[in-house]
Amino acid sequence: MNIGVNSSLTLLIIAFFLSLILTPFFQKLFTWIGGNLYTPIRGGTPRAVGIAPLIVLLLFFPPPGNYLIGLIGFFAFIDDLIGRKRIKGLPFELGQLSRGVGMILVMVIGYFFFGPVSILIALMVQPLNIADMQPGTATSTVIVMSTLMTILLYLTTGNPYSLALIILAVVLGYSPLDYQGKIMMGEVGNHSFAVGLGILYTLLGINVAHFHGWGSLGVFLVVLVLLLITSFLIAFLRRDNLKNFLENNLQIQNPGFGDLLMDVLTGGGLGDLLRGIILKQRQITVKHNLLIILGLRRLFYNPHTT
Numbered sequence: 001m002n003i004g005v006n007s008s009l010t011l012l013i014i015a016f017f018l019s020l021i022l023t024p025f026f027q028k029l030f031t032w033i034g035g036n037l038y039t040p041i042r043g044g045t046p047r048a049v050g051i052a053p054l055i056v057l058l059l060f061f062p063p064p065g066n067y068l069i070g071l072i073g074f075f076a077f078i079d080d081l082i083g084r085k086r087i088k089g090l091p092f093e094l095g096q097l098s099r100g101v102g103m104i105l106v107m108v109i110g111y112f113f114f115g116p117v118s119i120l121i122a123l124m125v126q127p128l129n130i131a132d133m134q135p136g137t138a139t140s141t142v143i144v145m146s147t148l149m150t151i152l153l154y155l156t157t158g159n160p161y162s163l164a165l166i167i168l169a170v171v172l173g174y175s176p177l178d179y180q181g182k183i184m185m186g187e188v189g190n191h192s193f194a195v196g197l198g199i200l201y202t203l204l205g206i207n208v209a210h211f212h213g214w215g216s217l218g219v220f221l222v223v224l225v226l227l228l229i230t231s232f233l234i235a236f237l238r239r240d241n242l243k244n245f246l247e248n249n250l251q252i253q254n255p256g257f258g259d260l261l262m263d264v265l266t267g268g269g270l271g272d273l274l275r276g277i278i279l280k281q282r283q284i285t286v287k288h289n290l291l292i293i294l295g296l297r298r299l300f301y302n303p304h305t306t
Contacts, residue, residue: 077188120227
């Protein structure tokens, strides 16, 4: 028993220090390479440094979880490399296409391991992507939610060394430079952590559903609730920035928390792409007070109107 405990603790320590070492390595490498891996934001910041935690997660996260993390990480890194290049005649960018392919593959391949909940595992990419638009927010989200999962998985399994601790160790090793605003996770980082969290939520959902006899629907609902809690947390952490963005960029006056939450759930390039496809050039005006409180002004804001 002591050998197992010591082995688990050793692996966590190694994962932490490997993430801690690889992060500044890729910071310097991507600064030197430049191109789309280096952005002028904050006076010059290497992005896609989240490849460091991705590598560590691939090494320490067991199958099938590391398969799904590796899939989304690969296609997300292509997005980071390509940058914002549009496809002629199509309403989306090459990076968005790559990211979308990665999400679909996570849904399809994940289905054989986890069932329908693989859809939610892939959709975790959306809120974490919005979180990464502000230094430290995605990192804080992963730290808070992996800590919560560590506690809940321990309570439901009795095992103090859950997979949540691997994600927690990796993000703690990555976090110092991110909190200082000296690096950006990029799509490769926030997507990898998103799928990792989605897998943790699924493991908890399986435990809870099995205990109560809820079946696959119960697993789906547990993960859905955790996805919404994650989105609430991100909306709270980014509340000031999101309010400024909605007021100044989208002209949504006096945005409430519902608008902030809806931006986390449906904002960004992917959400706007779907709005353009569904609404085309139609703009829906929301006037009912309850619908405004629920954030439907943000949900139906269509940037493709002329």
